[in-house]
Each structure stands twice: as structure tokens, then as C-alpha cells.
Amino acid sequence: MSTIQSQSSPATLLWDHQNLIPLQKNLGEEDLVLLLTPAVVPLDQSPTNASDPFEPLGKALARTHPWIRHVPYSKERGITGIHVAFIKRARVVIFVLTGFSTEEGLFQLELAEVAREVCEERPLVLVACCEVSEKGARVYGFPTLIQCPGYFVADLQAVAVLLTSERPTTEATPKTRNSPPPPTWPLLKWDYDRDLPETHALWEACLPSKFYLNRSTLGSRLQRDGYAMHYLVREPHKGEAIGFCATFTTFTDSSGDRLIGSIAAIIVHKDFRGQGVGRFLHDEVASKLKKIRGVGIIQLGSTFPRLLYGLPVPETDMEWFEKRGWNMKESTPGNGRRMLDWLLRFADHPVPDLASAGLTFRPCQTADYQKVVEMANKESQKRYRFGWYDQYAKTMDTCYVNDIVASANGQNTKKFGDKLLDVWRNKSQAAKLRASICIANKETTRVGYLQQLGSVYKERFC
Secondary structure: OOOEOOOOOOOEEEEEOOOOOOHHHHOOOOOOEEEEEEOOOOOOOOOOOOOOOOHHHHHHHHOOOOOEEEEEEEOOOEOOHHHHHHHHHOOEEEEEEOOOOOHHHHHHHHHHHHHHHHHOOOOEEEEEEOOOOHHHHHHHOOOEEEEEOOOOHHHHHHHHHHHHOOOOOOOOOOOOOOOOOOOOOOEEEOOHHHHHHHHHHHHHHHOOHHHOOOHHHHHHHHOOOOOEOOEEEEOOOOOOEEEEEEEEEEEOOOOOOOEEEEEEEEEEOHHHOOOOHHHHHHHHHHHHHHHOOOEEEEEEOOOOOOOOOOEEOOOOOHHHHHHOOOOOOOOOOOOOOEEOOOOOOHHHOOOOOOHHHOEEEEEOOHHHHHHHHHHHHHHHHHOOOOOHHHHHHHHHOOOOHHHEEEEEEOOEOOOOOOEEEEOOOOOOHHHHHOOOOEEEOOOEEOOOOOEEOOEOOOOOOO
């Protein structure tokens, strides 16, 4: 929990797990910010004040970013199709409410939940113009929360300042006259042919043996034309590889314009740790991912291609990532929740007879394409399994479509209502990823190891 408030401001930033503030750092020139405010009676009921009570907030935000759209919502109509249309166009949504524990406030919170669902991966900021219990607010899991005592003009202007101002840093390293200048590290774009051997050696030098991969396997994970963006740091004098960072971008869903950025791995040789190499790599790649148009989420770890699903436990020093702005201690999905993955060896388990349950299984056919990708898209969004849709869509477009096993419920072979399984085969794309996924209506099976996850934009994952 981090609470930030300026000395004279009535507004308080209770937390920002998305690392979203200041807003303008995460907005393109033409990105739309949607301001959703309740239709309420103005606190200032003077005859000269006949405007919407939240108009000052919209005007204050527009001084920093011109593309602000202010759309009120009412108790009678709730979130309508008009609101949904604006949310779908927005890059960031700011939802304002005037109560939290009151009857009116609980209804507004319900509408905020609806808006959050419609937002999908879009960042949402909750602004509570009322008293808020931090413990109670934590239950709702909104990733960015601002609180102010009311919605007078001064309150709303203070909220706008918080939304658009740099957050104060808590890290300060005192400098002395005799301190040598910090070393500078050149950031080099990774090249498969030139850098793979040294990267493989660095991988094995930095990670426990259970994460070892042979060189060709590691290379197949890293070589993803159009989706991969990796960087290397070399020691300036000898030219040895001392640091490496792997990142990927993947389509979030079927829209074709929304992406998730993954910081898949950051490794630094033990002899050069504590000299700023890891911090340099982290900050550079995070900045580059944020600048890619369409990237609305950045996560630690990668879903596809699978390197590390998150931060391995207990090898990782989580405090280092917390200093970089990642929240690792929340229990809500995506906010540092531990992920327990199990590796299932099919040869060790007998195949049950599921005919009595009305389930039949068969290899997926080309004719199943639409229903399979629709199901993958729907389930991955509902469960926040980022990267699933893209992987299924790619596999369906290859000669390995039969590697997907479809389950039909009863006699209706067109209804994929129970399970969708990736089956490993030696030459299939799914096998190369070393990840089996089960999409089910009620349960999701995971493969891998115990991990911790953080996200800076939309912090919901598991």
C-alpha cells in the first residue's frame, strides 16, 4: 500500500499498481481519455453554478491532454451502450464515484465493476470523492485509486494534479565528491546468429539448473520475428556479454490492435550485479514497450513463448522489482499472487472413459476454426490468460491444427462447451512452446512451476 499526498492537496493517491500516473506518459497524442462521472446534485448550489459539478475535473485534465471525453452516468440508466462505445474507443478510463459504503456508493461501485469488465485490458482509474477505508477499498481490487473528501472545485482540481504530476521518488542515493561516476552501459539489440552462444552461456550461469535449456531450444524461444525485442549489455572493455533482457509482444484478443508486452527475462552475470546493469535493462525495455502503439498491458514473465511465467520463487529477490514499481505483495489476481503450475506427464496417467459423462474427444478440424478461436478468445479474456488467443489462432492457421484436441458435449459436435487441449507433438508449434493449456468452462489447468507475477498496466492475471 502506497499513499501519496502533497502537503497542501486534499486529494490522495492511495495506490497505483498500474504505474499509470502521470497519465500523459502512457498516452499518445490522439489517445482518448474517458471521464465517467455520476449525475449528482452539485455541492455548490449557488444560482450562478448551473454546470455539471465534475466539469472542472475535465477542464483541468484537458490542460495536459486535449482528448478528454466527459460522459455522465445515472442511477436510473446505469452503464448504457453509449458508455460502452466510448469505453471501447478510450485508451484510459477514469471512473468517479461520490460514495463508497453508502447505498448510493455501493450502487456506483457496481457500475464501476461493470465499467471495469467492459474496459478489458484498458487501464481504469477509480476516483472516490468521499471517505474511503483502505481496507475496504482493497477488497474491490481497483488497480489505481485516488481519494478526495468531496467534489468541490478545489477537490477536483487536486485530483487532476495528482493524475498528471510525477510521483515523488522514494529512492535517493547520496553523492559525495569522491564518489566515482556510475558506469554507463551500452544497450545493444540482440542478434540471433551473433549472440545466441553467449546468451545461452549467460542463461546457465545465472539460473538454477532446473531452468536450463539447450542452446537450440533457447534459440527457438527467442527467435520470434515481429514479436520479439531482445537486448544485450556487454562489458565495455572486453566485450563480454554480462546482461540480457528478453521481451515479446502478443495480441491480447481478436481485435487485432490490442497488445500485451512481456518482460520475459532479465539476467545479469553475478560478477556485475549491483552496478546498475539490471536496472538499466529493465527501465529501457519497459520504456520501449510502453511506446509501442496498442500495448495496454505489460507483465513480468511471458505466456507464449514460455520462458518464465513470472518470477521464480524462492530464487528471486522481489524487493528489487518492488523498487522498480512492481507490486508483489497483493493477493488479488495479477498483483503478485503466487502461481502454482504443475507439469503433467501424460504417460503416468491412465486415460479415463469419459463416454458415460457424455464427452467425446477428437482432433480439431479446419471447419472448427471459428468456434475454437472464439472460445479461446472468450475464455482468455474472462480468465485474464493473456496470450492464449494469439497462440490458438496461429496454430489453427498451420498444418498442426490436428494437435488441438476438441471436446464435444453429447451429440452436439459443434458445441465446444467443456475443454480445449493443446497436445504436445514433436514437430508442432505447441510442443516447441513446452506448454500445455486446458481451457475449460469451470477449471483451468496450468503447467510449470511456482511463480510470482506483477503487472504495471492491468494487474489482473490469474
